Amino acid sequence: MAATSRGHRERIVYETAQHLRRSGVGGTGLRQVVADAGAPRGSLQHYFPGGKDQLVGEALDWAGTWAAQRVEEHVARMRRPTPARLFTAMTQDWARDLEARDHARGCPVAAAVVDCADTNPAVREAAASALETWRRPITAALVSMGRPRRRADALSTLMLCALEGAIVLARAQRDTAPLRLVARELAPVLDA
Amino acid sequence: MAATSRGHRERIVYETAQHLRRSGVGGTGLRQVVADAGAPRGSLQHYFPGGKDQLVGEALDWAGTWAAQRVEEHVARMRRPTPARLFTAMTQDWARDLEARDHARGCPVAAAVVDCADTNPAVREAAASALETWRRPITAALVSMGRPRRRADALSTLMLCALEGAIVLARAQRDTAPLRLVARELAPVLDA
DNA sequence: AACTCACTATGACAGTCGTCATAGTAGCGC
DNA sequence: GCGCTACTATGACGACTGTCATAGTGAGTT
Numbered sequence: 001m002a003a004t005s006r007g008h009r010e011r012i013v014y015e016t017a018q019h020l021r022r023s024g025v026g027g028t029g030l031r032q033v034v035a036d037a038g039a040p041r042g043s044l045q046h047y048f049p050g051g052k053d054q055l056v057g058e059a060l061d062w063a064g065t066w067a068a069q070r071v072e073e074h075v076a077r078m079r080r081p082t083p084a085r086l087f088t089a090m091t092q093d094w095a096r097d098l099e100a101r102d103h104a105r106g107c108p109v110a111a112a113v114v115d116c117a118d119t120n121p122a123v124r125e126a127a128a129s130a131l132e133t134w135r136r137p138i139t140a141a142l143v144s145m146g147r148p149r150r151r152a153d154a155l156s157t158l159m160l161c162a163l164e165g166a167i168v169l170a171r172a173q174r175d176t177a178p179l180r181l182v183a184r185e186l187a188p189v190l191d192a
Numbered sequence: 193m194a195a196t197s198r199g200h201r202e203r204i205v206y207e208t209a210q211h212l213r214r215s216g217v218g219g220t221g222l223r224q225v226v227a228d229a230g231a232p233r234g235s236l237q238h239y240f241p242g243g244k245d246q247l248v249g250e251a252l253d254w255a256g257t258w259a260a261q262r263v264e265e266h267v268a269r270m271r272r273p274t275p276a277r278l279f280t281a282m283t284q285d286w287a288r289d290l291e292a293r294d295h296a297r298g299c300p301v302a303a304a305v306v307d308c309a310d311t312n313p314a315v316r317e318a319a320a321s322a323l324e325t326w327r328r329p330i331t332a333a334l335v336s337m338g339r340p341r342r343r344a345d346a347l348s349t350l351m352l353c354a355l356e357g358a359i360v361l362a363r364a365q366r367d368t369a370p371l372r373l374v375a376r377e378l379a380p381v382l383d384a
Numbered sequence: 385a386a387c388t389c390a391c392t393a394t395g396a397c398a399g400t401c402g403t404c405a406t407a408g409t410a411g412c413g414c
Numbered sequence: 415g416c417g418c419t420a421c422t423a424t425g426a427c428g429a430c431t432g433t434c435a436t437a438g439t440g441a442g443t444t
Contacts, residue, residue, distance in 0.1 A: 008391090023308075023311055024216050024218055024306050025216070026216055026217070026218020026219045026307065027217075027218045027307055030431085030432065030433095031430095031431085040391085040393070041393075042391070042394080043391075044432095045433080045434075046390080046391060047391095052432065103309065103310075104309075106305070110306055111306045111307070113298070113360050114216050114302055114303045114306045114307070114360070115215060115307070117363040117364065119214070119215055119219065124366075127364045128364040128365045154373055155377075157369075157370055158354075158373060158374060158378075160357065160361060161358040161361055161370055162350075162353050162354050162357055162374075164357035164360050164361070165353035165355065165357030165360075166353040168301075168305050168306070168353075169323060169349065169352060171316075172305045172309065172316065172319045172320040172323055174320075178349055178353055181350060182350060182354075185346060185347075185350045186381070188380075188381065221402090222402065222403095223401085223402095232421085233423075234421070234422040234423055234424080235421075235422075236402095236403095237404075238422075239421095
């Protein structure tokens with residue numbers, strides 16, 4: 001059935017992303033991924049002939065797209081949008097996720113960068129591309145809030161830096177305080 | 193000879209930290225570490241009976257202490273110290289390191305968090321402790337610059353968040369621009 | 385009916401991993 | 415000499431890893 005197999009492929013990509021969030025690239029075993037995805041092992045070489053690199057790449061693509069959608073949802077939902085409010089919404093997303101899952105899962109893109117930036121050019125590029133996919137709607141939103149293009153570009157990068165770092169610190173100390181802190185401290189810069 | 197073996201032990205710890213920076217915890221093989229350290233393989237079970245966990249833990253300790261020393265060097269060297277100037281010095285350190293090594297090595301603490309926060313409590317705690325070791329002299333410096341204790345605490349956390357995230361983005365896009373950007377954008381908040 | 389195609393199943397391969405058991409060496413006190 | 419201690423050497427173990435070869439299934443087409 002076409003629908004089922006489509007389901008298998010997508011589930012594998014999704015589950016790969018979740019494993020990346022938990023244990024990084026090196027800690028993610030393909031056999032475990034397909035098992036958790038409820039997919040047959042044979043699907044791996046069928047759908048991902050490029051091997052683990054392809055699979056990780058697609059997982060990062062998926063994650064970037066998902067994050068971008070999330071940004072756009074926030075922007076659409078906000079009545080009086082400001083950059084600081086958007087950033088607060090993003091950090092709240094992450095704080096909630098960390099707390100709900102006992103700080104088990106971080107950002108898959110950061111995991112890929114940390115594990116493969118030096119050893120795996122393909123994965124590194126996929127990570128860079130995912131970050132751009134994520135950053136683009138943020139920049140666009142800031143422009144729509146009246147920021148000049150270049151300013152919006154800088155601020156969206158600043159947001160992602162602070163967010164990624166805060167996730168790392170939060171997971172280390174098992175406390176989402178850093179996420180709330182960066183949202184609070186960056187507000188004046190973002191809304192200036 | 194006691195001196196040589198001391199040298200072996202220390203070299204192994206150091207080399208472990210460098211491997212963590214490049215490939216994360218999962219990507220760091222102990223055989224390769226001792227080889228690069230020029231140490232005999234037998235030293236592993238002699239000096240680190242606790243296995244890889246102990247070794248990674250000591251590497252994180254070492255890294256935290258090293259980073260803290262570096263902060264204190266910056267503070268001592270600065271004629272007219274301000275929080276923003278300290279942060280700029282830290283980001284410049286990292287930018288130089290990334291450029292000198294072709295963006296090959298990131299932060300070992302971030303690597304440990306990303307790879308093990310969910311699966312290895314001992315390593316997670318070592319990472320959290322290393323971050324505190326790193327943050328402490330920053331906070332102290334900010335206090336000596338006239339910031340109230342609580343404010344200094346918040347600002348030092350903010351610095352580490354922005355720095356860690358900027359390192360990730362910089363390595364992803366192989367460009368140290370994010371490091372310079374966070375230094376520039378955070379300056380008004382830090383020196384306010 | 386045969387044939388095609390998308391998908392699944394499974395076993396094997398060579399490699400690496402961390403860990404351990406065991407033995408060996410060198411230096412020092414006595 | 416002996417024994418003790420610190421350190422080194424090395425091979426093996428079982429448990430993975432990603433990848434591949436090969437065969438099998440089952441629905442759809444002609």
